[in-house]
Amino acid sequence: MVKALEPQRDGREWLASTFVWSAAALVTATFCWLLGDILWHGLSHLSWTFLTAPPQNAGREGGIGPILVSTALILSVCLGVSVPIGVGTAVLLAEFTTDGTLFGRLTRRSLDVLSGVPSIVFGLFGNAFFCQTLGLGFSILSGGLTLACMVLPILIRSTEEGFRAVPADYRLSAAALGLSRTTTLVHLLLPAAVPGLLVGLVLGVGRAMAETAALIFTSGYVDRMPESLLDSGRALSLHIFDLSMNVSGGDAHAYASALVLVVSLLTINGTASWLADHWLHRRIVTI
Amino acid sequence: MKPSMSTPDTQPWFPLEERPICCVPKPFIEVEQLCLYYGQKLAFRDVTLAINQGCITALVGPSGCGKTSFLSSLNRLTDLIPGCRLSGRIRLDGLDVMALDTDMIRLRRRVGMIFQKPNPFPLSIRKNLEFPLREHGLRDRKRLASTIETGLRDVGLWDEVKDRLDSPALALSGGQQQRLCIARALVLSPDVLLMDEPCSALDPLSSGVVEDLIVGLRGRYTVLIVTHNLAQARRIADYAGLFWVQQGAGQLIEAGTAKQIFEKPRESLTAAYVSGMRG
Numbered sequence: 001m002v003k004a005l006e007p008q009r010d011g012r013e014w015l016a017s018t019f020v021w022s023a024a025a026l027v028t029a030t031f032c033w034l035l036g037d038i039l040w041h042g043l044s045h046l047s048w049t050f051l052t053a054p055p056q057n058a059g060r061e062g063g064i065g066p067i068l069v070s071t072a073l074i075l076s077v078c079l080g081v082s083v084p085i086g087v088g089t090a091v092l093l094a095e096f097t098t099d100g101t102l103f104g105r106l107t108r109r110s111l112d113v114l115s116g117v118p119s120i121v122f123g124l125f126g127n128a129f130f131c132q133t134l135g136l137g138f139s140i141l142s143g144g145l146t147l148a149c150m151v152l153p154i155l156i157r158s159t160e161e162g163f164r165a166v167p168a169d170y171r172l173s174a175a176a177l178g179l180s181r182t183t184t185l186v187h188l189l190l191p192a193a194v195p196g197l198l199v200g201l202v203l204g205v206g207r208a209m210a211e212t213a214a215l216i217f218t219s220g221y222v223d224r225m226p227e228s229l230l231d232s233g234r235a236l237s238l239h240i241f242d243l244s245m246n247v248s249g250g251d252a253h254a255y256a257s258a259l260v261l262v263v264s265l266l267t268i269n270g271t272a273s274w275l276a277d278h279w280l281h282r283r284i285v286t287i
Numbered sequence: 288m289k290p291s292m293s294t295p296d297t298q299p300w301f302p303l304e305e306r307p308i309c310c311v312p313k314p315f316i317e318v319e320q321l322c323l324y325y326g327q328k329l330a331f332r333d334v335t336l337a338i339n340q341g342c343i344t345a346l347v348g349p350s351g352c353g354k355t356s357f358l359s360s361l362n363r364l365t366d367l368i369p370g371c372r373l374s375g376r377i378r379l380d381g382l383d384v385m386a387l388d389t390d391m392i393r394l395r396r397r398v399g400m401i402f403q404k405p406n407p408f409p410l411s412i413r414k415n416l417e418f419p420l421r422e423h424g425l426r427d428r429k430r431l432a433s434t435i436e437t438g439l440r441d442v443g444l445w446d447e448v449k450d451r452l453d454s455p456a457l458a459l460s461g462g463q464q465q466r467l468c469i470a471r472a473l474v475l476s477p478d479v480l481l482m483d484e485p486c487s488a489l490d491p492l493s494s495g496v497v498e499d500l501i502v503g504l505r506g507r508y509t510v511l512i513v514t515h516n517l518a519q520a521r522r523i524a525d526y527a528g529l530f531w532v533q534q535g536a537g538q539l540i541e542a543g544t545a546k547q548i549f550e551k552p553r554e555s556l557t558a559a560y561v562s563g564m565r566g
Contacts, residue, residue: 098369169406176364176402177419177471178395187418188408 035262042259045252051260055223058247059239064257066225070140070233071209073226074219077144078151078208079201085148086155087197093156094163094193095185108157115153122150123214131218138232143219147211151204158203162196163189198272205268209261212237236261315340315509316361316479321375323356323365330356331537334375336528338479343501343510345520345545347560348530353537354513357530358481361511362398363391380478396423399472403484405464407456407471412448415456415467416474423475438474442466442500462493466500473508480504482512486519498523517561521549529557 053063089107097104126146136142166189174184212235220232223239234242240257243250314337321334331353338344346354356365363384365371377384384394407415416435425431435452439445444466448459456467465485472480482501486494502523504510514520520527527549528542541554552558559565 167406169402169404170408172364172367173400173402173406173408173468175367176362176395176400177475178392179419179422180392183422192409 038255038259038262041252042255042257045256046259050253050256054225055239055253058250059223059243059253060247060250061253064236064239064253064260066223067234067236067239067257068260070219070226071236073140073229073233074144074147074215074235075205075208077141077229078147079205081145082148082151082155082204083197083201086152086200087159089152089156090159090163090193090197091185094160095181095189111153111156115157118213119150119211120213122146123217125149126214127217136230138218138220138222139230140219140226140233141229143215143233143235144229146214146218147208150211150214151208154207155197155200155204158200159193159197162193162199165196166192195276198276202269202272206265209235209265209268210237211235212241312342313340314338315380316511317376317378318361319376319378321357321360321373321377323353323360324372324374325368326370329536331530331539334539336539336542338509338511339526340509341506342525343505343512343523344526344528345524346511346513346528346530347515347517347520348537348540349532350515351537352530352532354530355483356537358400358483358511358513361479361481362395362400363389364395364400366391396475397477398479398481399475399477401465401468401472401480401482401485404488405461405468407459407464407467409455409457411453412456412459412467413452416471419471420474434474438470439467441473442470443496444470460493462489462496465489465493465497469497469500477508479509479511482510484513484515487515517563521545529554529560531556531560 050063051068052065054066055064056062093104093107097107123146126142126149130136130142130145131138136145170188170192171184174188215235215238219235219238221234221238221242222232223234224231226233236257240254240261243254243257316336316338318334318336318338322332323330334353334357346357348354359365360373361377361379361384365373373385375385379394379398382394383389408418410418413435416438417431420431420434425434436445436449439448444463447463456464459467465488469480469485485501486497489497498519501510501512505525512520512524524545526543527545529540529548530537531540532538533540541548541552541557543553547553548557549561552561556565
């Protein structure tokens, strides 16, 4: 009886589901293999000393302390600059420009093109503009600002999507209650758009943390502990690149550094989705 | 009668006043030759209608004949739609609604609106009422609490939610959400309530509760309700108007007392519609 009720699978459906499942399996397997490889080679070198000590012998020995500090600083500069500008632009695009206008179309098109530009181009631009024209030299500040330029398009577009996903009902009912646009924006739309902002942040931070090419030309190579934002500082991804490409015998520490990078990315992703699920939900419900 | 109207700027907040009882035919909203365009398209043309104070006026007619657009033009919610344009005249208690310098925030506070789909904010039940009140200048905690309680009692929601005021409004049932939306509009003590098919998204039981609530508003508020439910219009309305699409745009075919519209319509179209033969 139960068997008779089971839907008859025809050949096409079988083919489609096999294709979908194998594609999913392939992606998952690639990720697992990559993670497994990094864990296998990197875990044994990971220790508190490795995380805090300065690198020695071009990174073959010692740790990645100053590199972690530089990375954090570059990321802070990048987010400190890109989040306010990104949210502002997203608000302008989603709430104050009507869909058809030339301004809106041009801005969106430019952002889409910018988000596809190779990072090396951003690196050269950052070098020419921040390092030379503005005279910031090879510094954490230049690197952070360059990354901000790179991350902005992603951040703006996904925050804008966040605003667009807020039901039009909220705007209508808020207007019908005589609430001003600013109030509506700050108290209703912004909290509701935060999930979109978080998606943009996760993507943006991922891209920024993984960035190598743009940083070679802007924040530089120096692996000493930075003393100010105007010092040159080496980012983690750049350190991995250097260890695996230029330093013979640096593979072990390259693996350990890659492990640190992957774990911190996963932590950031996890925190972002936790925030979206718990803290924000509570906040939106009970402001 | 309305002391608040004379001192609008010095007194951002005023308590709910006793309003005159219904059916002293005194026009509160006067609409003359009102046309509304979406871009080039005419949504409705030449609507002339006087809406009496303290009464329930029902607008009936088939979908797409401009009833909702007409409703949203009265609190200028149509301003939010790009390319939307109004012509004609709307006077609300002497105020020129369509004047450029009309204070939208004050206008929309005097003219509350209830939508077809209940649309509470994604906040707690309490915040749904407190947030608009605060924005309109009521900050005193005690008065906030008592106004919220009165508002919820007015819609018969107090006993159902008094123990969970801080739980999310979206967890309420559809009927409760709609009553919360009505309370949210009422606590701002508006003069006019525009209701756009407030019962059509609700189950029959909740619909009945909301309908009784609307009847209870008679006399204290000027209610303009759009409904597809002719029986409902017949039950609750003091006045009624029929909208119909003619020559590609909505038009007010006939308006009058509910008794006249439902029992002795002048137009044959009205007669056919209210008897259920058309529409």
